[in-house]
Amino acid sequence: MSRFDREGLRRFRARDAVLAVVLAAVLLVLLEGGSVLKAGDEMKPGIGRSAVLAVGHPSADIARALPLASVARAATGWLNPEPSLSGPGGFKTLGAGGQIPPVTPDAFTAEALGEPPPPKRALHTLLVTGDSMSMPLDSDLAEELAGRVRVDQDPHIGTGISTTFVVDWGKLARAQVRADHPSAVVVFIGANDGFPMKGPEGREVACCSGAWAAIYADRVRQVMSTYRESGALVYWLTLPAPREAARARIARVVNAAIQVAAQPWAAQVHVVDTVGTFTPGFSYRDAMVIGGQPTIVRQADGIHLNDAGSSLLAGIVQARLAHDFRY
Secondary structure (H helix, E strand, O other): OHHHHHHOOOOOOHHHHHHHHHHHHHHHHHHHHHHHHHHHHOOOOOHHHHHHHHHHHHHHHHHHHOOHHHHHHHHOHHHOOOOOOOOOOOHHHOOOOOOOOOOOHHHOOOOOOOOOOOOOEEOOEEEEEEOHHHOOHHHHHHHHOOOOOEEEEEEOOOOEOOEOOOOOHHHHHHHHHHHHOOOEEEEEOOOOOOOOEEOOOOOEEOOOOHHHHHHHHHHHHHHHHHHHHOOOEEEEEOOOOOOOHHHHHHHHHHHHHHHHHHHHHOOOEEEEOOHHHHOHHHOOOOEEEEOOEEEEOEOOOOOOEOHHHHHHHHHHHHHHHHHHEEO
16 A cells, blocks of 8 residues: 555545445435345345345335435436337237237136146037048947937038038038037048138138138138037047148148137137147158057048048047046
8 A cells, every 4th residue: 555655646545435335335225225125035044134134124114214215216217228118009908909819718728727627518419520531430439429429420521621612611510500509529621621712801812821821720710619609619630641742731731720720719629639649740651550550540542541540539539528528
């Protein structure tokens, strides 16, 4: 220190440093006394935490008793880096006339929320429908559930969600629930899809862009909604990868659209994945091991399941039904 004294460079004494620390501590207590208490609350238990809390409690009391903290915040508010958020918007507009639909409780299953599953419902009538993919699944389920559940087999060969040439599934679904009053609906469809569809602007959209997938998902969601609004639980099956590359491209987009369509109603609409069972990685295969034996599970067309494949799928569907219903 003598060197600084000799050159005349020392301006402050040790007492000045102590006074500066004391002044800073007083200002901290007066302006942000609550922050001392908050810091202590966030510390791990120990002597240090106890010491900080011993100072923090009276500091917080002093800060609350004086208006200096609010004055300081108002005076330095211009330093806030956040932009001014004036104008429309905000969470309060969701579902209140805005374009974003509200999320409803139907989007959550009991399992996802960590709650006990709801009581099992009685399965009186099961509707099995779709295009030719639903055959012979419909017969397999009817045979398995004979004497316990009424199974209405209603396949519509050559139809699809993307075409209304043979049948309009938006109208057909309403006719089915009026006629059958099903407790559950199993849907397996998509082998004939890939047709151009009209978009919101009235022009045709070709498969298989995101715009086409969105239109397809909207149509699927309409059918799902019709079934669920009738009180039925819906089990919509995805497509196993077909052999032909062009069909596989369509099937992949159809499956993606099915997943998106079901999202608002996870509690009532269940997507049953067939890809993981029959074509893992969405890679086509004719055969797989069942019961320890290599077994052909696809028909010669490389699209449909054969009797062995359909029987395996029926067991998977029945297990899902048994999870939700008593029969």
